[in-house]
Amino acid sequence: MxxxxxxxxxxxxxxxxxxxxxxxxxxxxxxxxxxxxxxxxxxxxxxxxxxxxxxxxxxxxxxxxxxxxxxxxxxxxxxxxxxxxxxxxxxxxxxxxxxxxxxxxxxxxxxxxxxxxxxxxxxxxxxxxxxxxxxxxxxVGGLVSAGSRRPDSALSRLTPRELDVLTHVARGMSNQAIAATLSVTDRAVEKHINSIFAKLDLPADSPLHRRVAAALVYLNDVGTAEPPAGSMPGTARW
The missing domain is CATH 3.40.50.2300 (Response regulator)
Structure with a gap:
């Protein structure tokens, strides 16, 4: 037991x-x-x-x-x-x-x-x-749109597709799940994520798990906010 x-x-x-x-x-x-x-x-x-x-x-x-x-x-x-x-x-x-x-x-x-x-x-x-x-x-996921609208946001470095991928990363989805959702290959998702890490200056030896750190870039840009209406319920796991 x-x-x-x-x-x-x-x-x-x-x-x-x-x-x-x-x-x-x-x-x-x-x-x-x-x-x-x-x-x-x-x-x-x-x-x-x-x-x-x-x-x-x-x-x-x-x-x-x-x-x-x-x-x-x-x-x-x-x-x-x-x-x-x-x-x-x-x-x-x-x-x-x-x-x-x-x-x-x-x-x-x-x-x-x-x-x-x-x-x-x-x-x-x-x-x-x-x-x-x-x-x-x-x-994380519920603040994506607000963060991406800030002109000085680190997210402005990302392409629309990379921002889309990061949205799904922020919701705790695996590469395979993201690929299925976006109808692309696992390899394509992996390339997008590696590009996201590079553009957000997240080194391989970062003390944070890089997927968590990438998702929290949203929070760092957005600041304090109440959960927006209509945000998806649940938890993100890494």
């Missing part, structure tokens, strides 16, 4: 915190081993509990600004094997970039609306705990 996923939950909102705990109680393979309501409590819980993954709000006491992002950075240094999924109310570009600044492995960034979909949330927690990277699709 697979060992339960050991989770530390950090959320200062009483109702949401109780709701997440109640949802996860329905899964025998998930064990909430500690609950925190602020940054200091989260750090203490991480040091105390032998957890696999942290699920944390992005904003908690004492400052209600970026505690979740700062916690993820500290955990990267002190418990590098521990995955962290950050919950946010809006598709905040700067925070998404900060979260993966030291590497995208074992990091997730989700809109709070995903919490209601318990199966999806548990799948994300497991993937991040295993070292994967999951970023809410609304954070």
């Amino acid at each position: 697979t060992a339960p996923l050991r989770l530390v939950l950090a959320e200062d909102g009483e109702l949401l915190r109780a709701g997440i705990v109640a949802l996860l109680e329905g899964y025998d393979d998930v064990d909430v081993v500690a609950v925190a309501t602020d940054y200091d409590e989260l750090m203490a819980a991480v040091d105390r509990a032998e957890a696999d993954v942290v699920l944390t709000d992005i904003r908690m006491p004492p400052t209600l600004t970026d505690e979740g992002i700062r916690a993820a950075g500290h955990i990267r240094e002190t418990h590098p094997e521990l995955g962290v999924v950050v919950l946010t109310q809006y598709a905040d570009a700067e925070y998404a970039l900060d979260l993966v600044a030291a590497g995208s492995q074992g990091r997730g960034y989700l809109l709070k609306e995903r919490v209601a979909k318990a199966d999806e949330l548990v799948a994300v927690l497991r993937e991040v705990a295993a070292g994967g990277s999951v970023i809410d699709e609304s954070v």
Whole structure:
């Protein structure tokens, strides 16, 4: 039998915190081993509990600004094997970039609306705990058009076809899936992606996974924004 996923939950909102705990109680393979309501409590819980993954709000006491992002950075240094999924109310570009600044492995960034979909949330927690990277699709794919319209955008270096390919990369699609969607060969997609990496100045030894970094160029150009109406629901995985 697979060992339960050991989770530390950090959320200062009483109702949401109780709701997440109640949802996860329905899964025998998930064990909430500690609950925190602020940054200091989260750090203490991480040091105390032998957890696999942290699920944390992005904003908690004492400052209600970026505690979740700062916690993820500290955990990267002190418990590098521990995955962290950050919950946010809006598709905040700067925070998404900060979260993966030291590497995208074992990091997730989700809109709070995903919490209601318990199966999806548990799948994300497991993937991040295993070292994967999951970023809410609304954070990347939904901001593509706004980013491409900026005259000083790095995206202006791309051809229309390359921008189309990068849109699908931002949604977490594989080369094969992109090829099928665009009715081109896998080799053609690979050539487009290599050209995208070169034009966006993403070197082979980049500390970020280059597919994640390429997708997040959108966010770097767009800045902070709420998820646009009609954006595709789901998560992007790399």
